[in-house]
Each structure stands twice: as structure tokens, then as C-alpha cells.
Amino acid sequence: AWQECMDYAVILARQAGEMIREALKNKMDVMIKSSPADLVTVTDQKCFMSSIKEKYPYHSFIGEESVAAGEKTVFTEQPTWIIE
Secondary structure (H helix, E strand, C coil): CHHHHHHHHHHHHHHHHHHHHHHCCCCCCEEECCCCCCEEEHHHHHCCHHHHHHHCCCCEEEEHHHHHCCCCCCCCCCCEEEEC
């Protein structure tokens, strides 16, 4: 089961890389996260989470944006993805 998740993560990483490569060809709307040096794009925000949630709806997530927003991390027996 874990190998399936790892294989899926590799597929998503490659897709995200392609999305980012394509996005760099166009004008980007950039938002400042915690400082001007810490930028997030719309492309960055949508790359992984929705695809993983669709394939593995019972998995949990810990992400930089959720932690920064003050969401409490609750550890369970469910598989947990940590997304930076």
C-alpha cells in the first residue's frame, strides 16, 4: 500500500513540475505569505492537495499553509501526507 502512495506522489511531483514550467511562461499572480521572500502562486497552492484528497479521501494532511493559518495538527492512525 505504501509503494502505491509513493508511486502516486512521484506522478504528482512530475505533473506539478510540468504545471510550474508552463506557469513560468506566463504572467503570474503572486501573493506574499509570511514575508516578501516567501512567495506562493496559485499554481503552488493547487498542485498536490486536491489530487491526493481525491485518490485517498481518508488520508490526513499537514501543510505549511495550514500550520501557518493556526490549524492544530492532530495525529491519528490514518496515513498523513506532509506537504511543503
